[in-house]
Amino acid sequence: MTDSFKTILVTGAGSGIGRATARAFLAQGWRVALLGRRRERLEEAAAGDARALILTADVGDADQVEAAFAAVKAAWGRLDVLFNNAGQSAPAAPIDEIPVAEWLAVNSANITGMFLCARAAFGIMRHQSPQGGRIINNGSISAHVPRPGSVPYTMSKHAVTGLTRTLGLDGRAFNIACGQIDIGNALTDMAAKFTQGVPQANGEVRVEPVMDVAHVADAVLHMAGLPLDVNVPFMTIMARDMPYIGRG
Secondary structure: OOOOOOOOEEEEOOHHEEEHHHHHHHHHEEEEEEEEHHHHHHHHOOOOOOOOEEOOOOOHHHHHHHHHHHHHHHHOOOOOOOEEEOOOOOOOOOHHHHHHHHHHHHHHOOOOHHHHHHHHHHHHHOOOOOOEEEEEEOOHHHHHHOOEEEEHHHHHHHHHHHHHHHHHHHHHOOOOEEEEEEEEEEOOOOOOHHHEEEEHHHHHHHHEOOOEEEHHHHHHHHHHOOOOOOOOOEEEOOOOOOOOOOOO
């Protein structure tokens, strides 16, 4: 798609999947709002593109999220797509060894942050003219099956699935589509550990296959480019041979 009037906000755009996706949309002529906590990383991702809007915010902070989305509306007048991507993980551990502070930090990004950004996007899309838009939530393979010692992350990603299902229902009356992309082993800094070996359900440590993160960006582009009367409620994209089917 090369429609320069299409607008998307990508959270967590300074690194990993968010960075790759933001750059892919810019390359296709979209106006892209890059939201993250570190301005220098967002500017590097935008690479000086005039269609990029840099927004520094913590997705877990309601006031910062509200201000960021207000800036998008002020700059462009509308928001067509939200890629609700920002999130974080925690070191693997049994639940009784997980510090409460780590649990709260994961929840702040992966649940509160997802809620706040979806809430802000939904409000803009509901009241803009023409009405409507699309929200794409970044779920995870962990929204289906866990890795060992991943209680905070796995719980948070199951919550994202609940958000996706509910917004998919509630958005119908306002021409708002909501879908989820569940990603497995895209090669980013966060996933580099898979190439070194990670614990498996049987107690072994194994190297896992990974895939180019560009394939994720292409998948999000496909979802975002569909007409609003068409939706991909859930898409799973993964390195073919990673442990998912049969995990555990």
